[in-house]
Amino acid sequence: MKDANHTQSPAPIPVIDLFAGPGGLNEGFSSVGEDTDNPVFQMVGSFEMERNAVATLTLRSTFRILKRAGRVPQAYYDYVSGKISKDDFEQDRAVVDALASAKAHVHQIELGAKTRDEVDKKIASALSGALKEEGSDWVLIGGPPCQAYSLAGRSRRTNDEKFALDPKHFLYEEYLRIIKQFRPAVFVMENVKGLLSSTNTGVGMFNQILRDLRHPDPLHLKYEIRSLVVDEVAEDLLPRDFVIPAEKYGIPQKRHRIILLGIRSDVVERTDRVVLTETKPVTVRDAIGDLPSRRSRISPLAHDSDEAWDQLRSDVRSQVSTSRGTDNVMAEPETDGDAVDGDGGEAVVRYRKWIEDPRIRSTVHHESRSHMTSDIKRYGHLAAKAIELGKTPKFTDLPDDLVPNHENIKNDVTPFMDRFRVQVWDAPSSTVVSHISKDGHYYIHPDETQMRSLTVREAARLQTFPDNYFFEGSRTAQFHQVGNAVPPLLALLIAEKVVETLRLTKNNDDSKD
Template sequence: MIAVIDLFAGAGGLGEGFSSLRDSSGEPVFETIMSIERDQQIHETLRLRAYVRRILNPDGSVPEIYLDYMRNRNNDSLEKLKAYAPDEWEAACEEALCAELRDGDNTLVELGAERLRKWRASHPNSPFVLIGGPPCQAYSLVGRSRRAHDEDFDKDVKHTLYKCYLAFIQSLQPDIFVMENVKGLLSATHQGHGVFKRIIHDMEEAGYEVRSLVTEHPEAPRDYIVKAEKYGVPQMRHRVILLGVKQGSGIKTGTLEASKTATLRDALTGIPRLRSSFSRRTRELGDSDWEKYVDCAATQILETDEGTCLASVFEKASECGHPMTSSSEHITAVSGKYNSWYRRRFGKSALLTDHDARSHQASDLDRYLFCAAYAEKYGHPAHLEDFPSRLLPNHKNVRENNNSEYKFSDRFRVQMWDRPSTTITSHIAKDGHYYIHPDPAQCRSLTVREAARLQTFPDDYLFEGNRTAQYTQVGNAVPPMLSQQIAAVVADALEVEAKPFVGGVVRHDEPPASN
């Protein structure tokens, strides 16, 4: 078994992929001996997952006590869950640390070295892999565009957090490391110097060769970009991922193997239809009859020049009927392409959590209805230029526009059934305008569970905290299905045969691996 330390772990998407990988005998290839996350709520998610991995039934399914916690999510059910296997809970607490990595403070580096020595005492000659990625906000192209002054960007301490990662490499000398970050890393500068070039230099100075997961002979920074949709993930998520190997080790590494494109429909098969819900302000204004409001909105859209062509779409939607509820706790179908990925640990249970529609202002329901119908009719999302004038948002740069070319013209973005979704980011926690459900009858944005599915988290993965915190955790994560394929590349380099689940099947026609 191969030891793993996960830095800047977040909700655990990268670690989930490594932990879920099985060898040809069905045994886990990797074991996380330490993960670090500084945010308390996110750490609770990470710790819970570390515990769940330890208490799975012999057939790989989750125990009933965990299903009870998924249903209830209260202190009483949590205490019962912890009491179910107290030794395993203690081990999970030891594994998942709530702590902050700081440049120049080697306390956690020393703790990691101690954990590794303890591990190797019982696993002689075990390889060791370091995974994780520094917080990416400092490198985000969107974040940088919003800064008023370049000097604010240069002063951002997040630039130096990769040095914490580097300190672990220098001290613990992993056989292989995996470091993930946003594309903006490639063009970011710090005090006038390219951040990406500096990172590569520092890793090479530490004794490592930095390789690509997409090409054997990288020639430019863009050759380190991994496009998730090429590897079975139903989402267009592009991230920089560096694969570091000790210089002179003789370790040979392969690349990720492309698979058939997965779509939003593949990911959401079986997810129950929901109606949106009204915001408190909307309810206070008296708009509380949802069906009546949506039917009226459709009629008004059809009366506009831009909406006249949508009659057939609205007729088709009405034939399906209005969704009857704004939340659902049960899956409705189990025949989806990715069912054995999302539902593999549930046994006969149809439980589904975190599938609750968020509240929207009434005017946004009109826009969501129009956007979904327009996309179904024309095969592409609407921009503000396509909107009836009555649906244009009351924003300053829209009101003052005179040329019909709007800044952020895709601020209301419907996701398309037969394509991968756009990138799920932490912005989904603020509003759902970029993540409109494609069914016109539902008039809503994606739920936490739907966003988690697009990120390829299995349905038994719980995100602690309130809904805003859950959306943030999902948006900032690495897709576990992609991570599992990266883990398979690492395992193969360390001469362990493994079978990742990709594109609805497991490589080499093996049955799906259970965690």
């Protein structure tokens, strides 16, 4: 029998996730209070169109359901480490019910005019089953696909007359429509920084979106849009104030994204204005410096062998030694699985606690891609140069025989001077984007002895996905999912600020008196 003075913990606040990807925002919100008996948020609906991301979302939701129930069975770890098949995992008696529950709220569907009725029915059903009474608080999260907003996307389609009509420009309208229809107490919308300068038929996209989100239904529904990094009243905020530079908040990556925090007008009076707290940087070394060393495989694979690799490494060692005027180079790999000793203080401790799982016995998704011999040599040279310079070099730092044979390579003005980008040990990485699925030139490992691009797990570490997070699909699909996601640890920090905004911490503290 419960103590008569004990107040039951409030029910978790329902969350709907649109354009969910592999679940970055989803993971952050779901993790608030998850290690206690009082989780703050409950994911009741995730909507995503890409099948591999849906499979990843479903698996991760299953993992969280099992975790909240008390313990994740060994079958999960056996599956992600490749010891059992997916069928064996899904048929495990400890998994079946959790998997069914996950499939019930993860939906593979493309949001748009053709699916509105179906989406609305699923959202209405999810909310009616989760809300204790009409008008209770719930949260909407997500971000429309960003290809049409991004600078890279626009540069590729400069002369494309259909670009202005690209439906990706207007997918935010689905997000807006759902806000208008279902009136969340709070919404969190994410998008790329390039949206600030994006225009469509002469109209600035960001300002238009901001106006729409502030007044989804001007007569009956209004929202106050807040920044999570600038402590100013909404009316005084500038467009740049909505950009979160992730590296300032303990994320080992220079990722700058727009985050809009919307508070329904009738909820505003019972909220506080809060912002994220800056920390010391978490570096590439802090993130991936403990992962086991890997060598690149040589492409084509018919040419790959330990002997061929040793010869390549010897050739690069000799040439780098000559350019440095020393023989003391490329002696041992930088990474050997030892613990990282960073100087980021609490931020590093928090990061490590977030990503680590002692039940992971072997690193998941940590296989190197294959690279052509010429690229392997370039990677080795540029990584060595990065260590010498303390920053990523340009391709012009390559020896003449390794400079790419491009038509405009000798021009005074050469595009893509940083086509080959080495990640630097003692700084946050450059932005991990979906292009990492195409090639590894922008993501060269900082250890000059490994001469390769990053693995999926290394990219996931920089994106702050926990080591027990498994990405379904081919390696290309895995890279694509990682690059498209919101860093889950950043999502957790945002979710914690939503908790403070809604004064949930105070309410929970009061309930314990």
